[in-house]
Amino acid sequence: xxxxxxxxxxxxxxxxxxxxxxxxxxxxxxxxxxxxxxxxxxxxxxxxxxxxxxxxxxxxxxxxxxxxxxxxxxxxxxxxxxxxxxxxxxxxxxxxxxxxxxxxxxxxxxxxxxxxxxxxxxxxxxxxxxxxxxxxxxxxxxxxxxxxxxxxxxxxxxxxxxxxxxxxxxxxxxxxxxxxxxxxxxxxxx
Amino acid sequence: xxxxxxxxxxxxxxxxxxxxxxxxxxxxxxxxxxxxxxxxxxxxxxxxxxxxxxxxxxxxxxxxxxxxxxxxxxxxxxxxxxxxxxxxxxxxxxxxxxxxxxxxxxxxxxxxxxxxxxxxxxxxxxxxxxxxxxxxxxxxxxxxxxxxxxxxxxxxxxxxxxxxxxxxxxxxxxxxxxxxxxxxxxxxxx
Numbered sequence: 001x002x003x004x005x006x007x008x009x010x011x012x013x014x015x016x017x018x019x020x021x022x023x024x025x026x027x028x029x030x031x032x033x034x035x036x037x038x039x040x041x042x043x044x045x046x047x048x049x050x051x052x053x054x055x056x057x058x059x060x061x062x063x064x065x066x067x068x069x070x071x072x073x074x075x076x077x078x079x080x081x082x083x084x085x086x087x088x089x090x091x092x093x094x095x096x097x098x099x100x101x102x103x104x105x106x107x108x109x110x111x112x113x114x115x116x117x118x119x120x121x122x123x124x125x126x127x128x129x130x131x132x133x134x135x136x137x138x139x140x141x142x143x144x145x146x147x148x149x150x151x152x153x154x155x156x157x158x159x160x161x162x163x164x165x166x167x168x169x170x171x172x173x174x175x176x177x178x179x180x181x182x183x184x185x186x187x188x189x190x
Numbered sequence: 191x192x193x194x195x196x197x198x199x200x201x202x203x204x205x206x207x208x209x210x211x212x213x214x215x216x217x218x219x220x221x222x223x224x225x226x227x228x229x230x231x232x233x234x235x236x237x238x239x240x241x242x243x244x245x246x247x248x249x250x251x252x253x254x255x256x257x258x259x260x261x262x263x264x265x266x267x268x269x270x271x272x273x274x275x276x277x278x279x280x281x282x283x284x285x286x287x288x289x290x291x292x293x294x295x296x297x298x299x300x301x302x303x304x305x306x307x308x309x310x311x312x313x314x315x316x317x318x319x320x321x322x323x324x325x326x327x328x329x330x331x332x333x334x335x336x337x338x339x340x341x342x343x344x345x346x347x348x349x350x351x352x353x354x355x356x357x358x359x360x361x362x363x364x365x366x367x368x369x370x371x372x373x374x375x376x377x378x379x380x
Contacts (some may be wrong), residue, residue, distance in 0.1 A: 059332040067331040069324070085321040091328055119309030126316040131275040133323035134259070138281055140330050141257040141363050142249040173331050 002075045004049035004103055011118045022116045027104040031096045038080075038094040043087075046104050047079030048072070053100025054159055056167070057092040068171040070132075071097075073159045077125065079107065097163065140173065148172050149182050192265045194239035195293055201308045212306045217294040221286045228270075228284040233277075236294050237269030238262070243290025244349055246357070247282040258361040261287075263349045267315065269297065287353065330363065338362050339372050 005026050009019055028051075031037065038044055040060065048055060055072040057080075069092055072078045083090040084107060109116035132155065139148045149172060153160050160168075169179040195216050199209055218241075221227065228234055230250065238245060245262040247270075259282055262268045273280040274297060299306035322345065329338045339362060343350050350358075359369040 059328050061332040062334070065332070067328070069328055069331070080324075081317055082321040082324045085318055091325075119313060122313055123309060123316065126313065126320060127271055128275055129320055130316060130323065131272040133320065133327060134270075134272045135281075136327055137323060137330065138249050138257070138259055140327065141259070142251040142255070144252070 001051050001101075002049075003051055004077070004105070008117060008121060011121060013118055013120075014116075018116055022109060025106050025109065025116075029102050029104055031100050031102065033096055033099050036093060036095045038090065038092070040091055040093055041089045044080045044083055044090050045107055047077055047107055047110075048094070049077050049103040049105065050074055051101045051103060053096060053098040053102075054162065055094055055100060055102070056097050057094045058170070059091055060093065066170055067173065068167055071156055071159060071163065071167075071171065073156060073162075081129075097167065145172065145174055145178060146182050146186070149179065149186070191241050191291075192239075193241055193293065194267070194295070198307060198311060201311060203308055203310075204306075208306055212299060215296050215299065215306075219292050219294055221290050221292065223286055223289050226283060226285045228280065228282070230281055230283055231279045234270045234273055234280050235297055237267055237297055237300075238284070239267050239293040239295065240264055241291045241293060243286060243288040243292075244352065245284055245290060245292070246287050247284045248360070249281055250283065256360055257363065258357060261346055261349060261353065261357075261361065263346060263352075271319075287357065335362065335364055335368060336372050336376070339369065339376070 005023065008014065008022060014022075031053075037048065037055070038057075050072045052074060054074075055076075055078050056068055057070050057072070057078055058066050058068045060066055070076075070078070078094055080090045080092060082088075110122060135151065135155075139151055143151070149168075152168060152172060156163075165179060166176045169176040172179060195213065198204065198212060204212075221243075227238065227245070228247075240262045242264060244264075245266075245268050246258055247260050247262070247268055248256050248258045250256055260266075260268070268284055270280045270282060272278075300312060325341065325345075329341055333341070339358075342358060342362060346353075355369060356366045359366040362369060
């Protein structure tokens, strides 16, 4: 099972003192499908690393409709850097779409003064996140639904079969009917 | 005039030897409005810090339509982290929408082994970029055009009056007519 704590522990440059501090601050949580970890308007003090299961973060628009910002299956992190950078309440809800096991980190560990999360590791994670977000925007703006669906499969190969169709549609910003049509078209061309 | 080179030089932790190496590798370029710095399909080896003027990056869809991914007025950086992370050709064009003065950095400087760009500074820039991208996606998916326009003004206050309307419309993903209507509505409510 993937573990961010293990990954940090394996960094050679971290002192045993800091590692001890880090280990004592990380909490392992088991959460049930449907459980809400964070609501819009809160100020997140934690971020979550998914060891098992799947979380998602989502916005709810003024008409009450859900829009999925991201999925976080095994190995992904859900935080809220926008809220962190601007010191503002979050725009996003976070819940579990499967029974999940997560590592809960205090966001203090990304503070460079504490140096609990090594800069190299933090840079690596952030750089990859920027890449995912950049691609998402370009696709949202300029790609066909088929290209966006294929990108979803590429980004999240492990959850294509696990996530309800209506959630994939919400992530892609289309109706479940339009998604269903694309999937049918693609299976015919295989 | 803003300068990333100055900002890096002011970091206390950088050695004079590394600073010398950095300074010798940065090129200052003057580019004319309309000049294309990068085309889709290239593998970017450089990133650009804008000292003066304004760059933009954009995708062109299969129908030949432009979609602006981002503007980079004074103080912004245009690179292509997605292409860097995946070691793939870029999806984006970059050109100057005003006569501009830029600092051209080799992407090697973000390599942690060279340590030319201090981790603290790199983390700061990356974190802010993630915040901008996250907000952009949430707005693209779930906000009204008016909210998206107000966010554009907040993100890029210095260029609202400088950028052609059709480019703002392209950034927002709407027609120039829809943008014009929103601007009229907003000016009436002032």
